Amino acid sequence: MAKEVLLAHGSGGKLTHDLIRNVFLKHFRSPLLAMRDDAAVWRHSSSTEVQWALTTDSYVIQPIFFPGGDIGKLAICGTVNDLAMVGAQPLYLTASFILEEGLPLSDLEQIVASMARTADEAGVEIITGDTKVVDRGNADQIFINTAGVGIVPKGVHISGANAQPGDVVILSGPIGLHGLAVMSQREGLRFSFPLHSDCAPLNSLVAAMLQADMRIHCLRDPTRGGLATTLNELAAQSQVGIEIEEARVPIPESVHAACELLGIDAFYAANEGKLVAIVAPEAESAILAAMRRHPHGRETVTIGHVTAAHPGKVILHTTLGAHRILDMLAGAQLPRIC
Amino acid sequence: MKYIDEFRDPEKAQRLLHLIHKRSTHPVRLMEFCGGHTHAIFKFGLRQLLPCTVTLLSGPGCPVCVTASSDLDRAIAMAHLPGVIVATFGDMMRVPGSNGTLQDAKAQGADVRMVYSSLDALSIARANPDRPLIFLAIGFETTAPTVAAAILQAQEEDVDNFFILSLHKLTPPATKAILDAGEVNLSGIIGPGHVTTVIGADSWNFLPNDYGIPCAIAGFEPLDILWAIYALVDMIEAHTPAVSNRYARSVRPEGNRRAQELMDQVFQIGPAEWRGLGVVPSSGLLLREQYRAFDAALHFPVQISPSQEPAGCRCGEVLRGVTEPPQCPLFARVCTPEHPIGPCMVSSEGACAAYMQYSEA
């Protein structure tokens, strides 16, 4: 283990998982936490069928405004989506802010207005919050934390550990948009990227999917660490193998081009408005149809299937007919020259 | 024509593979000199599509992997000097020196910034006139001219806080060093497409003429690489070693004269220490006398303790194509992508990282 916290510990890949396992899970012993799903789900008392879901997330993105969104919109979507990924209908959110001395109030207002608009679109209320201000230089303009609570409908039981051999792997649309939209704004890289972040709330999409067919085993939004990291998390949690057809994974031409330019891999680029669903084979057609009718699922596609072979590993069938391991992201994905 | 997808057509790839399978009758050992080729070969899974008679070995062609540990220790020590900004390509951030990486130095408070181009490093220097900006100039003959151009621009605009640590290395001398060491018998070399875009296909004539082995210059798409492998297999089977330019859309026999002129104006050839090869005479680029004002090693002398390779690390042999990653005792056990020991595991161009990340299931 490194002796200090590294930037790469925040990448969502293996180093992040090491930190969670070796520091947090060592001390926080709750079995609900140990499930390591996007949200914790529990039944208040054995008598009631009602299952509660709770999640929390912090947002420290730079730049705080990017094509297709801002840190405020992201703070709502991220938490709403984590609730949706356990099948919960999001009800209430908290919102707490750490502001750097000197942040223009006009920026703050623009961010808060954006949070309000996104909460309305997702049909949730922000019911409590907190604000702290730190000396200039002790925070990067603004940090936001949001927590969310929701109710999981009766009969819905979605978790990263539920995948079964024979299940189908569905992706709700093209990957890499958020990661590249943000990276294009980073100082030192300076390229103009024609597409916007895909940042969007997915709770209504998940509701439509559940209405079409309840046999959804896993749901996860591939944010930091990208599609490859999410698939590896699900394969490990469910102790199954996952096989993906590279040619079926939709990557927009501009994302593909920017990745070639920077020497990074679109399978590891962040998404903020996409989900991976692992569903029973019999439920595939109904769920695909429902997703494609929804504005955030127009380009939904089946990209692979679950197998009992090589549990914990994700195998990619390349466009040339070979197959290779699609590993989880190690540290952060840095542009390279060679 | 966008020059990428056309050269990834699966149907044409199958036809090239068919030709290779038919043409290859006895075992050949081909070294892909360039880390970019290593990466592409694994990413597209080419190894398992080739006949078993064709063995691919990766060579010392990843500028990060061949950076000597002592040079990295010097860069890290400079990063800790008060007020200094170190600019580097992303590749160098995670390479382990004797104790820690540039990423660790950044976490400990050093101002280390990642750039995509030497010109971006120059603009950081302009924006911070009162702070020295040291750019870690790694890379082969493809990157060296871009650094030379940045130095000439800095001189013209008299930016006096822009310095470079020249770690540039030349590819033909390293290839000679590997062949002369005679540790590995190579049947052919897959020539680096972008280095050769600068130095020209003629620069590799010494391979057929002096060593009797063929060289095929390859681009970086699957069809380019397969086409170069076919050319090598064919030349070996027909015993007609030559330099075959399979990347003719970018590579010319004489290369890029302008780039060569700039490189020669700013740099002179000198000895360089390669990780895994030791000091190779006339294989590095040093700043010429009139550009010493830009030499970070001169203006920022730092004390570094003698560097030692991590115990058991066999990156040196992997870089010389003598050992394949799985044969290294640390590979995938102690040395992993998230806790890399040697440079070949750190850089996504390195053979060990490519082996781990893309190894066949």
Place this chain on the structure above:
Amino acid sequence: MCLAVPARILSIEGQEAEVDFSGVRRRISVALTPEARVGDYVVIHTGFAISVLDEAEALETLKLFQELDEFTAQMLQDTDNPVSQSAPNHELSGK
């Protein structure tokens, strides 16, 4: 060794050019390729064009892949003599 990608030149001012790469735009330097013109495809490495792509050469290579079979491959190999002993004519690629 050297990651470099092809892109099309949209405009040139002095030693700087704006290039397009499937919708992605960036300013680069053409200091190493003074012969580059608007509309050319160039190979870009670390913010510099390092060569102007020869479209005719690329089309010829692709055409070759198209009709590739045992015969054309063998024929090409014969005419693609070692660079040092250049054969009289090179109607196929591989100058």
